[in-house]
Amino acid sequence: MHLLTYCADGDDTPRLGALLGAGRVADLSALAAATGAELPGDLLGVIRAGEPALATARTLLTAADAHPAAVRRLADLALRAPLRPGKIVGVGLNYVEHVAESHRTLDTERELPDRPVLFGKPSTAVTGPGQPIRHNADLTKQLDWECELAVVIGEPAFRVTEAEAWRHVFGYSIVNDISARDQRRSGQWFFSKGQDSYAPFGPTVVTADEIPDPQALDLSLRVNGELRQSSNTRHMLFGIARLIADISAGVTLEAGDVISTGSPSGVGAGLVPPQFLQPGDLVEATIERIGTLTNPVIDAR
Numbered sequence: 001m002h003l004l005t006y007c008a009d010g011d012d013t014p015r016l017g018a019l020l021g022a023g024r025v026a027d028l029s030a031l032a033a034a035t036g037a038e039l040p041g042d043l044l045g046v047i048r049a050g051e052p053a054l055a056t057a058r059t060l061l062t063a064a065d066a067h068p069a070a071v072r073r074l075a076d077l078a079l080r081a082p083l084r085p086g087k088i089v090g091v092g093l094n095y096v097e098h099v100a101e102s103h104r105t106l107d108t109e110r111e112l113p114d115r116p117v118l119f120g121k122p123s124t125a126v127t128g129p130g131q132p133i134r135h136n137a138d139l140t141k142q143l144d145w146e147c148e149l150a151v152v153i154g155e156p157a158f159r160v161t162e163a164e165a166w167r168h169v170f171g172y173s174i175v176n177d178i179s180a181r182d183q184r185r186s187g188q189w190f191f192s193k194g195q196d197s198y199a200p201f202g203p204t205v206v207t208a209d210e211i212p213d214p215q216a217l218d219l220s221l222r223v224n225g226e227l228r229q230s231s232n233t234r235h236m237l238f239g240i241a242r243l244i245a246d247i248s249a250g251v252t253l254e255a256g257d258v259i260s261t262g263s264p265s266g267v268g269a270g271l272v273p274p275q276f277l278q279p280g281d282l283v284e285a286t287i288e289r290i291g292t293l294t295n296p297v298i299d300a301r
Contacts, residue, residue, distance in 0.1 A: 001018050001019075001054070001057060001058065001061070001206070001207045001210065002018060002019035002204040002205075002206050002210070002291075003016070003017070003018050003043055003046070003057075003082065003171070003204060003205045003206075003207070004016075004017050004018070004019065004025070004043075004079060004082055004202070004203060004204045004205070005017070005042070005043055005079070005080045005081065005082050005083065005128075006025065006072075006077040006078060006079050006080060007077070007078045007080060008072060008076060008077050008078065014042065014080055015027055015029060015041075016028045016029055016039075016040075016041060016042055016043055016046070017072070017077075018057065018061055019074070019204065020061065020064055020071065023073060023074045023075060024071055024072070024073060024074065025071070025072045025073070025074050025077060026060070026061055026064045026070060026071055027070045027071070027072060028057055028060055029041050030067070030069065030070035031060040031061075031063060031064060031067055031070045032056075032060060034063075034067045034069075034070060035060065035063055035067075037056055037059070037060060038056070039053060039056050039057060039060065040053060042083065043082050043083045043205060043256075044083045044084075044255070044256045047083070047152070047153075047154055047170050047255045047256050048255045048256070050154065050155065054207065078130065079128055079129040079130060079202060079203050080128040080129070080131075080202075081126050081127060081128035081129075081131075081201045081202055082128075082152075082173060082201065082202055082203075082204060082205045083152075083205070083256055084123045084126055085123055085126065085152075085201075085256050085257050085258040086123065086254050086256055086257050087120060087122075087123070087254075087257050087258075088120065088121035088122075088123070088125070088126070088175070088199055088257070088258045088259075088260055089118055089119075089120060089247055089251075089253075089257070089258070089259045089260070090118065090119045090120065090121055090177060090189075090193060090260045090262075091116055091117065091118060091148075091238070091243060091259065091260060091261050091262040092117040092118070092119060092189070092262065093112075093113055093117045093237070093262070094116065094117070094236050094237050094238055094261060094262025094263070095231065095235050095236060095237060095262055095263065095264040095265060096112065096235065096237060097231075097235070097264065097265035099112055099113070099237070101265045101267065101269075101270035112237060113237070115238075115246060116238045116242070116243055116246050116247075118246075118247065119189045119190065119193060120190065120194070121177075121193055121194050121198065121199050121260070122194050124196055125193075125194050125195065125196060125197065125198045125199035126199045126200075126201050127196075127197045127199065127200050127201070127295070128200070128201065128202050128203075129200075129202040129203040129293055129294060129295070130294060130295065130296075131197070131200070131295060132197060132295065132296050132297065132298040132300075133176075133178055133197050133198070133200060133277065133283065133295050133296070133297045133298070134195070134196060134197040134298060134300035135277060135278065135279050135297050135298065135299055135300055136195075136299075136300040136301055137299070137301060138301060139180060139183065139195070140180035140181075140182055140183055141182060141276070142180060142181035142182040142268075142269065142274070142276050143178065143179075143180055143181075143276050143277040143278075143297070144178070144179045144180075144181050144267050144268040144269055144276055144277065145176060145177075145178065145179075145221055145223065145228065145229075145267060145268060145277060145283055145285075146176065146177035146178070146179060146221075146229075146263030146267055147174070147176060147219050147220065147221035147229050147263060147264070147285040147286070147287070148174070148175045148176070148177050148219075148260045148261055148262055148263050148285075149172060149174070149175075149214065149217065149219065149233050149260075149261045149287055150172060150173040150174055150175040150201065150258050150259070150260055150261070151169055151172060151214075151240055151243070151244070151258065151259040151261060152169070152170045152171045152172065152173060152205050152256065152257075152258055153168055153169065153170060153244075153253045153254065153255060153256065153257040153258070153259070154168060154169060154170030154171075154208075154255060155167060155168045155170075155255070156168070156252060156253060156254050156255055157244055157248040157252070157253040158248050158252045158253070159248055159249060160244060160245055160248050161245055162241040162242055162244075162245045163241075164245075165240070165241040165242075165244035165245055165248075166208075166240075166241060168244060168248075168253065169208045169240070169244075170205070170207065170208060170255070170256075171205045171206050171207040171208050171210075171211075172205070172206050172208070172211055172214055172287075172289075172290060173201060173202060173203075173204065173205045173206070173258075173290060174200075174201070174202065174203070174285050174286075174287050174290055174291070174293040175199055175200065175201050175258065175260040176199075176200040176221070176283060176285045176293060176295065177193060177198075177199070177260055177263055178193070178195075178197070178198040178199070178200065178277075179192055179193050179198070179267075180192050180193075180195065180198075181269050181276075183195075197300075199260075200283075200285070200293055200295045201258070201293070202293050203291050203292070203293055204290065204291060206289060206290050210289065211289050211290075214233060214240060215233050215234050215236065215239055215240065216232065216233065216234050217232065217233045217287055217288045217289060217290075218230075218231075218232050218287070218288040219231055219232065219233065219264065219285075219286065219287045219288070220285075220286050221266070221283065221284065221285045221286070222283070222284045222286075223275075223277070223281055223282070223283055223284075224281055224282055225282075225284075228266050228267075228268070228271075229263070229264055229265070229266035229267070230264075230266065231264030231265070231266075233261070235264065236261060236262060237262075240259075240261065243259055243261060244259070247259065277297045278297065279297055279298055279299040280296075280297065281296070281297040282294065282295075282296050282297070283295050283296075283297065
């Protein structure tokens with residue numbers, strides 16, 4: 001299933017939906033009410049409820065055609081971030097070519113890391129599809145992009161092995177790891193990557209059963225229609241199972257947490273000459289089987 005959160009008809013109340021295809025969205029809460037089924041009213045609740053809630057959602061989708069009032073046109077809806085994660089664990093330097101370009105332009109180490117490089121993004125950094133990335137020229141002149149596969153945790157994970165890691169994955173989405181390159185502080189990335197709107201997230205969360213091999217997905221990013229990044233998740237230095245095992249060795253991954261698995265090469269800082277986001281730009285991050293996450297850049301001063 002492709003699960004999403006949306007608002008409609010001028011009402012800012014978020015609603016839980018699922019793509020039906022042909023540009024249609026099923027309102028899962030409305031379907032539950034119409035059929036007498038019990039289903040949490042938001043995506044985080046569904047994730048926490050586990051497989052029984054997913055089974056209910058799948059059954060509801062089969063009843064959508066019988067309840068046309070619970071079906072909406074995707075074009076009429078305002079998508080929001082699928083959920084607000086309790087925490088976002090970012091992974092730096094996780095594609096070999098990005099390690100090389102970062103060493104050349106951002107003064108990071110030349111050698112490939114021998115274990116995952118981790119950092120955090122606060123939940124306040126999350127913004128949804130179509131919502132703005134805030135460019136504050138008083139804080140940065142080097143606002144950059146990074147298209148990344150997002151892993152959404154289902155069953156909580158603590159001290160799990162790589163072999164056990166996959167059963168803790170609920171699904172997959174997209175994070176654009178926005179970065180103010182000139183706000184790194186003594187090698188620390190929190191303010192560089194954690195400001196408000198620096199984690200565009202969405203447009204949907206695709207359940208794990210829909211993506212049998214997440215380590216073979218094409219990903220790309222365009223700025224104003226021009227291709228900037230193009231790669232495949234098979235080029236990750238540390239794969240998803242290794243990341244879950246490494247992080248959970250000391251940090252509990254809870255339901256709804258997100259691992260943003262790292263960026264391929266092609267970031268603005270690595271271009272010759274460097275190019276950075278400006279107000280008026282449009283950024284489109286695309287991952288195969290998931291969709292495209294589109295966000296405008298605005299002047300936030």
